[in-house]
Amino acid sequence: xxxxxxxxxxxxxxxxxxxxxxxVAWEILGRRGILNSSIFPTPSRIFTSFMxxxxxxxxxxxxxxxxxxxxxxxCVGSVLGLVIGTVIGLSxxxxxxxxxxxxxxxxxxxxxxxxxxxxxxxxDEASKVTLIAIGTFWxxxxxxxxxxxxxxxxxxxVGIILExxxxxMLAKVVLPSAFPFIxxxxxxxxxxxxTCVVTAEAIAAASGIGYLIMYARxxxxxxxxFSAVMTIAVVGLILDAILLRVEKRVLRWNExxxxxx
Amino acid sequence: xxxHNGEDKSVDIRGVSKIFTLSAGxxxxxxxxxxxxxxxxxxxVVGSSGCGKSTFLRIISGLESATAGDVFIGGRKVDRPSVxxxxxxxxxxxxxxxxxxQNIAFGIHKKVDKExxxxxxxxxxxxxxxxxxxxxxxxxxxxxxxxRVSIARALINKPGVLLLDEPFGALDALTRIHMQNEVxxxxxxxxxxxxxxxxxxxxxxxxxxxxxxMSDRPGYIKNxxxxxxxxxxxxxxxPFMEIRKKIYTHFxxxxxxxxxxxx
Numbered sequence: 001x002x003x004x005x006x007x008x009x010x011x012x013x014x015x016x017x018x019x020x021x022x023x024v025a026w027e028i029l030g031r032r033g034i035l036n037s038s039i040f041p042t043p044s045r046i047f048t049s050f051m052x053x054x055x056x057x058x059x060x061x062x063x064x065x066x067x068x069x070x071x072x073x074x075c076v077g078s079v080l081g082l083v084i085g086t087v088i089g090l091s092x093x094x095x096x097x098x099x100x101x102x103x104x105x106x107x108x109x110x111x112x113x114x115x116x117x118x119x120x121x122x123x124d125e126a127s128k129v130t131l132i133a134i135g136t137f138w139x140x141x142x143x144x145x146x147x148x149x150x151x152x153x154x155x156x157x158v159g160i161i162l163e164x165x166x167x168x169m170l171a172k173v174v175l176p177s178a179f180p181f182i183x184x185x186x187x188x189x190x191x192x193x194x195t196c197v198v199t200a201e202a203i204a205a206a207s208g209i210g211y212l213i214m215y216a217r218x219x220x221x222x223x224x225x226f227s228a229v230m231t232i233a234v235v236g237l238i239l240d241a242i243l244l245r246v247e248k249r250v251l252r253w254n255e256x257x258x259x260x261x
Numbered sequence: 262x263x264x265h266n267g268e269d270k271s272v273d274i275r276g277v278s279k280i281f282t283l284s285a286g287x288x289x290x291x292x293x294x295x296x297x298x299x300x301x302x303x304x305x306v307v308g309s310s311g312c313g314k315s316t317f318l319r320i321i322s323g324l325e326s327a328t329a330g331d332v333f334i335g336g337r338k339v340d341r342p343s344v345x346x347x348x349x350x351x352x353x354x355x356x357x358x359x360x361x362x363q364n365i366a367f368g369i370h371k372k373v374d375k376e377x378x379x380x381x382x383x384x385x386x387x388x389x390x391x392x393x394x395x396x397x398x399x400x401x402x403x404x405x406x407x408x409r410v411s412i413a414r415a416l417i418n419k420p421g422v423l424l425l426d427e428p429f430g431a432l433d434a435l436t437r438i439h440m441q442n443e444v445x446x447x448x449x450x451x452x453x454x455x456x457x458x459x460x461x462x463x464x465x466x467x468x469x470x471x472x473x474x475m476s477d478r479p480g481y482i483k484n485x486x487x488x489x490x491x492x493x494x495x496x497x498x499x500p501f502m503e504i505r506k507k508i509y510t511h512f513x514x515x516x517x518x519x520x521x522x523x524x
Contacts, residue, residue: 157324158354161342162368162418172367176358253358253398 041223046230049223059212063231066197066208069125070239073132074193078186080133081140085185088141089148089178090170106138110196114203128200128208135196139188147181148174180254183247190243194236209235269335270421270454272298272321277330278479279316289479290316293330296473296482300421303448303455305465307508308475314458317480318424321456322348334422344370347415347453351427353407355399361410362386362395368414385413388447405436409443416451425457429464441467445492462508466501467494474511483511 023043029035030042037045053059088095113134117127151174159169175182201210209228216224279291290313298304308314319325321332323342332339334346342348355364366382373381386392389409399407408428415423425444429437441464448455459465465472466488474484486507490500 154350154352154354155356158356158367158414160324161322161344161346161348163342163344163370173356176356179358251358253400255400 039222041226046223046226050227053227062207062209062212069128069197070132070193073129074136074190077133077136078140078189081137082144085141085144086148089145110135110199114200118204123204131200132193132196135192136189139192140185143181143185147178151177179251187240187243190239194239198232268421270300271335272422272454273333275331277320277327277332279320280328292479292481294482298454301452301454303468303470304473305457305459305469306473306475307459307462307465308480309477310460312475312477313480314475315426318426318456318458322346322424344418345420347420347423349411349415349425349428351430353411355407355410357399360396360398361391364410365413365417368417370418381417385417389413404432405440408440420453422454427459462505463496466504467496474508
């Protein structure tokens with residue numbers, strides 16, 4: 001365990017090398033005047049403006065609004081994706097019925113949904129949350145149905161021999177065996193949700209982190225713009241890390257190590 | 262053999278044939294198999310691979326339906342799987358997300374209270390010698406231990422008939438012998454009817470009351486041999502070797518080489 005945690009510290013440290021080197025190079029090039037500081041503010045200036053926004057509570061306000069939208073949209077989208085994905089995975093008829101409409105709707109880029117959603121739902125919260133829900137829905141749907149279709153026939157036979165009811169089979173055999181797929185879907189879904197919120201806010205909003213970028217562009221405040229972009233990157237990373245953590249806990253049985261002869 | 266506990270655990274197989282319909286045409290797998298297995302008897306079915314012996318077992322279990330003929334267990338026609346007929350497969354088929362204890366508990370069919378459930382699980386963990394491993398996950402167990410868990414899971418409903426489909430085929434030679442002794446111990450404790458499908462002739466002789474020799478596909482019963490050797494059986498005794506020779510004769514009768522070459 002000790003050796004393992006040492007290794008993970010090492011892995012994290014190695015992961016930091018590239019970003020830090022990148023920032024240092026950026027800072028040096030900026031100070032020497034090689035990079036135009038009016039469009040490429042140095043990292044130290046970005047950091048100062050970031051801290052300034054934090055101290056005035058501006059960054060937190062926008063971030064919280066965006067996160068709240070992500071949570072709402074993600075919940076709606078993943079629940080729908082799970083339920084419909086399960087139905088499609090279980091029933092060949094449902095699969096045949098839905099596959100053409102899924103094939104048509106899924107490739108539509110998220111940006112193309114925005115005008116349609118604004119037309120239907122207005123420019124309030126509903127259109128943004130719906131966009132995030134759509135973005136979350138697809139990866140969860142596809143992975144859930146694939147996971148359920150992939151469930152091991154041999155394990156299903158065990159349930160049949162032990163005379164389990166359909167509900168017991170679903171809850172105790174089919175869904176648990178699809179968990180690794182479902183989690184992959186949820187992780188992709190969170191990533192997509194975060195992308196969607198920024199897209200929606202950048203196009204039509206009066207608050208949120210995506211709005212902050214567009215607003216800073218209009219007022220030509222590059223340090224604010226870059227602060228917001230970097231915050232988006234870091235928060236996206238943290239969201240993924242949280243889900244990875246949860247996945248590791250829930251799917252402890254799925255780890256391939258510890259095999260004994 | 263006499264019936265135990267008054268429960269009829271006999272298996273009656275009447276004219277069972279099976280034809281698989283494939284895109285390339287019909288594939289006959291079993292050809293009019295008739296066999297009566299008495300309550301509490303230990304029967305082995307031996308045959309070369311692909312002779313339909315696994316299909317035969319799946320039809321008895323109700324997992325597969327026969328194209329013609331019927332199977333009766335305890336006088337009742339088999340039309341679907343039942344907890345009264347336990348099946349143990351070559352792969353242990355444990356749920357990797359459940360611990361040993363939870364895997365065994367998955368088998369419990371009838372409603373029991375928490376206390377009785379605990380007792381039942383504890384008793385079966387002990388029966389297969391896995392005390393101390395209750396909270397281990399399948400990936401942490403060896404092949405032999407996994408197979409013990411699957412045996413416990415199959416036994417927890419006290420099935421009258423236990424079907425074993427090459428249960429030790431994937432285990433190493435020493436573990437296999439160990440597991441064979443375990444099965445004999447469990448058989449004498451539970452008094453269930455056992456039907457074992459195997460390609461290991463020695464395993465069949467070591468365990469069974471009678472051995473069914475199946476032909477190549479489509480499988481039919483070539484011969485049924487009685488094993489009149491008292492248990493525990495010595496694998497190197499003369500009667501043991503005589504039966505082994507008899508069985509091998511069936512398999513290599515058409516071969517140009519003499520039987521001694523194979524033995």
